[in-house]
Amino acid sequence: MPEPILATRAASKVFGGLAAVNSVDMEMEPGQILGLIGPNGAGKTTFVNLVTNLSPATSGQVFFKRREITAWPPHRIARAGLARTFQVVKPFRRMSVRENAAIGAMFGAGGRRRSAREATRRAEEVLEFVGLGAEQEKQADQLTLAGMKRLELAKALAMEPEVLFLDEVMAGLNQKEIEAAMTLIRAINARGVSILVIEHVMKAIIGLCHHVVVLNYGKKLAEGAPEQVLNDPLVVEAYLGSKYAERARAARKPE
Amino acid sequence: MPTSPFDRLLGNRRRLVYGVAGAVALAALLLAPHLSLSGFTLTWLTTALLLAVRAQAWNFIGGYTGYAAFGNVAFYGLGAYGTAVAMTRLHWPFIPSMLAGALLAAAYSVLIGLPVLRMRGQYFAIATLGVAEATRELVSSPQLSGLTAGPTGINLPFFRPAGLTPLQAAEAGTRYFYLAAVALLVLVVAATWLLTRTKLGHSLVAIREDEDAAHMLGINTTWAKVAAFALSAFFTGLVGGHYAYWRTFILPEEVFNIRYTLDAILGAVLGGPGTVVGPVLGGFSYDALSTYLTFSKPFGFDLGQFHVAILGVFIVVVIVFLPRGIADLLGRRRFHWGIFLENIRKNRA
Numbered sequence: 001m002p003e004p005i006l007a008t009r010a011a012s013k014v015f016g017g018l019a020a021v022n023s024v025d026m027e028m029e030p031g032q033i034l035g036l037i038g039p040n041g042a043g044k045t046t047f048v049n050l051v052t053n054l055s056p057a058t059s060g061q062v063f064f065k066r067r068e069i070t071a072w073p074p075h076r077i078a079r080a081g082l083a084r085t086f087q088v089v090k091p092f093r094r095m096s097v098r099e100n101a102a103i104g105a106m107f108g109a110g111g112r113r114r115s116a117r118e119a120t121r122r123a124e125e126v127l128e129f130v131g132l133g134a135e136q137e138k139q140a141d142q143l144t145l146a147g148m149k150r151l152e153l154a155k156a157l158a159m160e161p162e163v164l165f166l167d168e169v170m171a172g173l174n175q176k177e178i179e180a181a182m183t184l185i186r187a188i189n190a191r192g193v194s195i196l197v198i199e200h201v202m203k204a205i206i207g208l209c210h211h212v213v214v215l216n217y218g219k220k221l222a223e224g225a226p227e228q229v230l231n232d233p234l235v236v237e238a239y240l241g242s243k244y245a246e247r248a249r250a251a252r253k254p255e
Numbered sequence: 256m257p258t259s260p261f262d263r264l265l266g267n268r269r270r271l272v273y274g275v276a277g278a279v280a281l282a283a284l285l286l287a288p289h290l291s292l293s294g295f296t297l298t299w300l301t302t303a304l305l306l307a308v309r310a311q312a313w314n315f316i317g318g319y320t321g322y323a324a325f326g327n328v329a330f331y332g333l334g335a336y337g338t339a340v341a342m343t344r345l346h347w348p349f350i351p352s353m354l355a356g357a358l359l360a361a362a363y364s365v366l367i368g369l370p371v372l373r374m375r376g377q378y379f380a381i382a383t384l385g386v387a388e389a390t391r392e393l394v395s396s397p398q399l400s401g402l403t404a405g406p407t408g409i410n411l412p413f414f415r416p417a418g419l420t421p422l423q424a425a426e427a428g429t430r431y432f433y434l435a436a437v438a439l440l441v442l443v444v445a446a447t448w449l450l451t452r453t454k455l456g457h458s459l460v461a462i463r464e465d466e467d468a469a470h471m472l473g474i475n476t477t478w479a480k481v482a483a484f485a486l487s488a489f490f491t492g493l494v495g496g497h498y499a500y501w502r503t504f505i506l507p508e509e510v511f512n513i514r515y516t517l518d519a520i521l522g523a524v525l526g527g528p529g530t531v532v533g534p535v536l537g538g539f540s541y542d543a544l545s546t547y548l549t550f551s552k553p554f555g556f557d558l559g560q561f562h563v564a565i566l567g568v569f570i571v572v573v574i575v576f577l578p579r580g581i582a583d584l585l586g587r588r589r590f591h592w593g594i595f596l597e598n599i600r601k602n603r604a
Contacts, residue, residue: 107473
């Protein structure tokens with residue numbers, strides 16, 4: 001097994017008395033698309049905030065490319081090559097679409113060697129790639145929701161990350177848009193970017209991920225290949241309740 | 256800059272238009288002292304220019320970065336006191352003294368910015384307000400009176416070039432301080448314009464629009480905010496130094512008076528925060544109107560008694576019809592009266 005590009009050891013985040021993330025060990029291999037799933041409130045976004053240090057871990061460690069980054073400020077982690085999108089999109093509303101993506105190109109992993117003007121060129125390429133080529137002049141708040149999700153992706157990609165966290169980029173998209181997003185994510189992965197996908201759209205998880213980790217009540221409940229994990233009775237129970245899980249089990253193994 | 260309706264439309268021809276407009280405005284400002292204007296008129300223009308500079312200085316932190324700084328008078332007062340101390344105790348010439356005062360203000364802004372800029376929104380506003388009050392008390396405290404002369408204030412040397420009679424020197428001084436104010440305005444506008452072309456400028460706007468997202472994209476938000484605060488303090492401090500030498504006497508309660516915070520914010524907001532020319536237009540027109548109302552008597556009618564009421568109406572009208580400031584008018588491709596109604600509709604709660 002290759003050296004993981006990203007790993008957490010006993011990572012925890014406690015709010016008041018509640019452990020939103022409870023001693024989670026996770027490893028991500030280079031080039032992998034890793035799925036992170038779990039019911040609402042399982043701690044998925046908190047986990048992402050913890051790794052990117054937007055909200056610091058209460059305890060535990062985070063490693064990125066073999067270096068411990070647990071206490072690094074978010075901008076340093078970003079510059080080291082870890083980018084993320086936000087579940088609730090965070091466009092710079094009163095900037096144009098192009099300027100939004102240019103910020104990522106200016107300050108991300110590749111930002112140091114770029115001038116503001118070169119960053120704008122890079123932004124144009126990335127916007128073309130995610131399918132926003134025709135909307136670069138628009139002010140960001142004039143995009144549709146699907147457009148804003150693409151913009152989130154463009155901002156993160158413009159940073160030239162090695163690891164990309166996608167926090168529910170498909171929520172609220174229609175079937176066609178989900179297909180398009182999946183194609184896009186595969187294309188990004190094909191360029192060598194390791195991706196962590198948080199998603200409730202199971203079709204996307206099965207279609208994309210090499211490996212899936214399930215969180216429930218802040219703890220790692222299961223992990224493994226997507227089909228195997230999604231058929232795990234514990235996982236079904238976590239999502240749908242014990243009654244449904246029993247019925248599902250009964251249906252699968254008629255006596 | 257990304258945000259200003261201006262720069263978004265800056266095609267090559269627009270850039271030419273603004274270049275020419277700027278050159279004409281600068282030429283007019285430089286010609287003014289040769290037009291045999293009265294000393295009163297030049298003084299009037301000087302105070303209006305100084306407010307334009309302070310509004311533009313506030314714009315770095317308040318307009319571009321979106322941090323409602325309510326303590327910029329601290330930098331004004333420190334600029335004035337730094338200049339006064341350098342001129343009276345160290346016997347430095349005016350311009351190095353003014354620079355020293357401004358650098359003192361900038362250093363102070365870094366010191367207080369590091370803790371205070373961690374707060375956002377109204378917490379930041381109140382913290383800066385408190386810092387400014389504390390700074391005034393500090394400067395007028397008896398413990399520091401060896402340096403600042405405490406509440407008695409400092410007398411600065413008069414502007415008196417060699418070989419001039421006192422009367423000639425006073426006239427030359429009026430012109431000198433006017434031209435110095437023009438120079439400060441050119442400096443602060445040039446600095447703003449340059450800033451909008453740098454990564455730092457972009458990072459400030461990103462912080463204003465969404466600080467968490469900015470941080471996640473790799474922006475060192477602490478550093479960027481402190482830099483914006485220091486720029487704001489530096490230029491505000493320069494104006495304080497100008498004021499000290501011009502007035503030749505400063506007192507803590509005068510140069511740390513909160514009205515110097517408020518009128519700068521007002522100028523920037525009326526003109527259009529986060530734009531290169533807005534705060535200049537807003538600051539200049541607000542102060543010019545204020546002085547005009549105080550002293551002029553059109554058709555023998557004394558406007559002075561309605562001074563505050565008329566200024567109030569002016570502010571309300573601008574905020575209601577042009578919530579993005581006077582600069583909003585300049586950024587449009589075409590002017591039509593519907594703009595005002597559109598603005599009202601867009602900003603209705």
